[in-house]
Amino acid sequence: MAEEKKLFKVTIDNITIEVEPGTSILQAAxxxxxxxxxxxxxxxxxxxNTGGYCRTCMVKVAAGSTADPRPMPKLVASCxxxxxxxxxxxxITNPAVLEARKGVVEFLLINHPLDCPVCDQAGxxxxxxxxxxxxxxxxxxxxxxxxxxxxxxxxxxxxxMTRCILCxxxxxxxxxxxxxxxxxVLDRGDHAQIATYIRESLDSEFIGNVIDVCPVGAxxxxxxxxxxxxxFTKPVEAHRDCPTCKGKVRLWMRGDDVLRxxxxxxxxxxxxxxxxxxCRFEKKKVSDWVIEGPTTVNRHSxxxxxxxxxxxxxxxxxxxxxxxxPKLLMDIHAVSNVNKVDLNNIPGxxxxxxxxxxxxxxxxxxxxxxxxxxxxxxGTDSTNPDTP
Amino acid sequence: xxRKLLLDKAHIEGIRNYDVYRRNGGYAAVEKxxxxxxxxxxxxxxxxxxxxxxxxxxxxxxxxxFLAKPEGVARYLVCNADESExxxxxxxxxxxxxxxxxxxxxxxSSFALGSxxxxxxxxxxxxxxxxxxxxxxxxxxxAGFLGKNILGTGFDCQIYVQRGAGAYIxxxxxxxxxxxxxKRGNPRIKPPFPAVKGLYDCPTxxxxxxxLAAIVPILNIGxxxxxxxxxxxSTGTKLISACGNxxxxxxxxxxxxxxxxxxxxxxxYCGGIPNGKxxxxxxxxxxxxxxLPANLLLKTVxxxxxxxxxxSLADGGFATGSMMGSGGFIVLDEDQxxxxxxxxxxxxYRHESCGQCSPCREGTGWMEKILHNIExxxxxxxxxxxxxxxxxxxxxNTICPLGDAAAWPVAAAIRHFRDEFEWxxxxxxxxxxxxxxxxxxxxxxEVSVA
Ligand SMILES: Cc1cc2nc3c(=O)[nH]c(=O)nc-3n(C[C@H](O)[C@H](O)[C@H](O)COP(=O)(O)O)c2cc1C
Ligand code: SF4
Ligand code: SF4
Ligand code: SF4
Ligand code: FES
Numbered sequence: 001m002a003e004e005k006k007l008f009k010v011t012i013d014n015i016t017i018e019v020e021p022g023t024s025i026l027q028a029a030x031x032x033x034x035x036x037x038x039x040x041x042x043x044x045x046x047x048x049n050t051g052g053y054c055r056t057c058m059v060k061v062a063a064g065s066t067a068d069p070r071p072m073p074k075l076v077a078s079c080x081x082x083x084x085x086x087x088x089x090x091x092i093t094n095p096a097v098l099e100a101r102k103g104v105v106e107f108l109l110i111n112h113p114l115d116c117p118v119c120d121q122a123g124x125x126x127x128x129x130x131x132x133x134x135x136x137x138x139x140x141x142x143x144x145x146x147x148x149x150x151x152x153x154x155x156x157x158x159x160x161m162t163r164c165i166l167c168x169x170x171x172x173x174x175x176x177x178x179x180x181x182x183x184x185v186l187d188r189g190d191h192a193q194i195a196t197y198i199r200e201s202l203d204s205e206f207i208g209n210v211i212d213v214c215p216v217g218a219x220x221x222x223x224x225x226x227x228x229x230x231x232f233t234k235p236v237e238a239h240r241d242c243p244t245c246k247g248k249v250r251l252w253m254r255g256d257d258v259l260r261x262x263x264x265x266x267x268x269x270x271x272x273x274x275x276x277x278x279c280r281f282e283k284k285k286v287s288d289w290v291i292e293g294p295t296t297v298n299r300h301s302x303x304x305x306x307x308x309x310x311x312x313x314x315x316x317x318x319x320x321x322x323x324x325x326p327k328l329l330m331d332i333h334a335v336s337n338v339n340k341v342d343l344n345n346i347p348g349x350x351x352x353x354x355x356x357x358x359x360x361x362x363x364x365x366x367x368x369x370x371x372x373x374x375x376x377x378x379g380t381d382s383t384n385p386d387t388p
Numbered sequence: 389x390x391r392k393l394l395l396d397k398a399h400i401e402g403i404r405n406y407d408v409y410r411r412n413g414g415y416a417a418v419e420k421x422x423x424x425x426x427x428x429x430x431x432x433x434x435x436x437x438x439x440x441x442x443x444x445x446x447x448x449x450x451x452x453x454f455l456a457k458p459e460g461v462a463r464y465l466v467c468n469a470d471e472s473e474x475x476x477x478x479x480x481x482x483x484x485x486x487x488x489x490x491x492x493x494x495x496x497s498s499f500a501l502g503s504x505x506x507x508x509x510x511x512x513x514x515x516x517x518x519x520x521x522x523x524x525x526x527x528x529x530x531a532g533f534l535g536k537n538i539l540g541t542g543f544d545c546q547i548y549v550q551r552g553a554g555a556y557i558x559x560x561x562x563x564x565x566x567x568x569x570x571k572r573g574n575p576r577i578k579p580p581f582p583a584v585k586g587l588y589d590c591p592t593x594x595x596x597x598x599x600l601a602a603i604v605p606i607l608n609i610g611x612x613x614x615x616x617x618x619x620x621x622s623t624g625t626k627l628i629s630a631c632g633n634x635x636x637x638x639x640x641x642x643x644x645x646x647x648x649x650x651x652x653x654x655x656x657y658c659g660g661i662p663n664g665k666x667x668x669x670x671x672x673x674x675x676x677x678x679x680l681p682a683n684l685l686l687k688t689v690x691x692x693x694x695x696x697x698x699x700s701l702a703d704g705g706f707a708t709g710s711m712m713g714s715g716g717f718i719v720l721d722e723d724q725x726x727x728x729x730x731x732x733x734x735x736x737y738r739h740e741s742c743g744q745c746s747p748c749r750e751g752t753g754w755m756e757k758i759l760h761n762i763e764x765x766x767x768x769x770x771x772x773x774x775x776x777x778x779x780x781x782x783x784x785n786t787i788c789p790l791g792d793a794a795a796w797p798v799a800a801a802i803r804h805f806r807d808e809f810e811w812x813x814x815x816x817x818x819x820x821x822x823x824x825x826x827x828x829x830x831x832x833x834e835v836s837v838a
Contacts (some may be wrong), residue, residue, distance in 0.1 A: 054745070074784040108746050166749065190754065
């Protein structure tokens, strides 16, 4: 047998693990798992040369290696720094790291629109997760935010540049997965933007993957825009015999309707297999797919908590504290059926009626495919006059 | 009179032309170098103690010896002529008036490093200098100092001039290499360093124009002799581009033995401050280095005279010192407003950030907006602390040193001139009417050291 490969011993937040040479600090931390894994916004293990840009994954290297135990002078991007034997890394055990990370989150947010209530990404947005975990409550930014116009990059993808955090993932995806790149970063500094040089559409059989890699709501699926909140849809794993890709996808269902098709994401929010545009945008019937079963959602908390039935009523704290009954103006649980309706049972958007005694009633979805009308390629863009 | 090694022939009529340059001892260094082994040239440069003139001051000989030499892989030498730092304009002078000095230095260095294709990456705005350099390269080709089998040694070398498109960030060595490869000028994430994987993934050395020009006198007089000039680890001569409120702005070659005070006030150099005004502050090494108030500029905290050397200018660290940087010496007299000045610099860095990493992309713009508010009478007291906090979160947390370069001037201005910021906040109308700051820092002769 060949000589056994020497493993490197690395200690992250007092937990030691042995990894192969060439492993990055981030990968080592992911092997350990749990709270000590630095958050990432730009690194993507499935793509080469990603990472290093967003600076959210910065950690302190308290000792470089056994051979050279000096600490590194600056915080380093864990996604772009390889481990050395005997390296000691501090992530959540180092207040300076957490402080710097807070700063990065603040920088990412100062020009971010935070229009989560109308953003399709809400519920599965890395920036939302990041700011909940590491951000501060308020903002110290008192100026007008930077904005861009929304651009349709062809029939399938809309670019909402205002929400972009310039993670470059979509650029690498277009280079490495789609095989051709028609978009890129134009201009520089805080006026840099993702764009096509002239308003061109992105067309390549695999370009739809940029939607999946985008950590925020900057690149969205025009066939799904405003159709539903992700936490109202139920993810199931499915596959089909696809001549172009592996055909292993995740369907986002509402009743029997397939509202959206995406790649399957792992626990780090990265897709397992790239899927082609045909699977993503054109196969929106259940009959197109072989359903494997429901997805176990373990990371995106909002989605995993989207079970709107059987919710436990919270205990009252008022009486024990005040020693009297609250003076109720209205008991929300008595007048509303919100918590009793299983939204998965209805195939369309809920309306007032749904909650007022007719749990199976539903409204029309304006972008649903109507018989004889043809597909609504224009999406529901309020700035687009062609929108129904 | 200090010793001149780079500009000693600058006054000669027609020195821009090959014939005149050659008649005055030009290309002797090439002739000498080609009789030496490349490793011995590197050794000579090591002995000279020459430190990079592009800003960081990294020992050149050491940098050269780090160059990887894998079998069968090309090596490149790239000359960084992107000179875009506000206040720095020394490379321009060298290239414009004595282009053959640079070409000669490049040939020697290419030979030492084994670079058969050597590039000069020049900032786009220096359009007319491109013609001058290309003329010089053509003349050197004609004379047989470039091309195939130079001086019968079997060594081939060609020099190409590439124009940038006007981005400061392309002066950062890895952004420069990206740009040279025809890509977007984004700094690369290091490691790997250019010495291992540089231009087209080949081992590459990037050096400043002045660094490469200094190779010529080092070869001519010998590394040891060169090292005798200056003090300590600041060896040889350095070009300083002086500007601002001085009587004689321009390029000066100093041997690093004079004091800052002498440099500003002596007639040989800047010739003092015009109109009888007093010195208020100075940025001694180009816009990226910390600004110093007059008292700390002329004397260190220990009460010693501050000298024009790498070590002395940095004495006291960032708390009370600054840096030699790229040698852009900007002098501010008592009428100048530090807040306005800092705002202008912040605007520059905001505009020049490449936008790759979040702290620099977002932070530089934010700082500019706050400084703009303070300068235009809309600032709040809390803005000053906020500025401090923002700069501290940019510094050290970015891919390339531009983030630091944007943070340092703001940090130093607040550190040393905090009451001027406060005065702007408290007297918004007056601050705008006068458009200059407080004068009481200007007290060069009675130095009271904090
Ligand atoms: C933002 C930025 C801009 C720079 N601009 C220049 C420049 O215009 N000219 C230069 O020689 N070095 C510049 N540098 C320094 C180079 O990265 C590099 O250190 C230098 O070219 C090395 O040459 P030297 O060892 O001869 O000093 C810049 C660095 C940064 C971070
Ligand atoms: S991208 Fe994320 S943080 Fe931004 S608006 Fe959309 S959901 Fe909110
Ligand atoms: S559009 Fe999305 S994927 Fe592309 S750079 Fe912006 S945030 Fe990243
Ligand atoms: S520090 Fe600024 S200039 Fe340098 S890589 Fe980051 S964004 Fe670009
Ligand atoms: S994930 Fe490491 S810098 Fe963005």
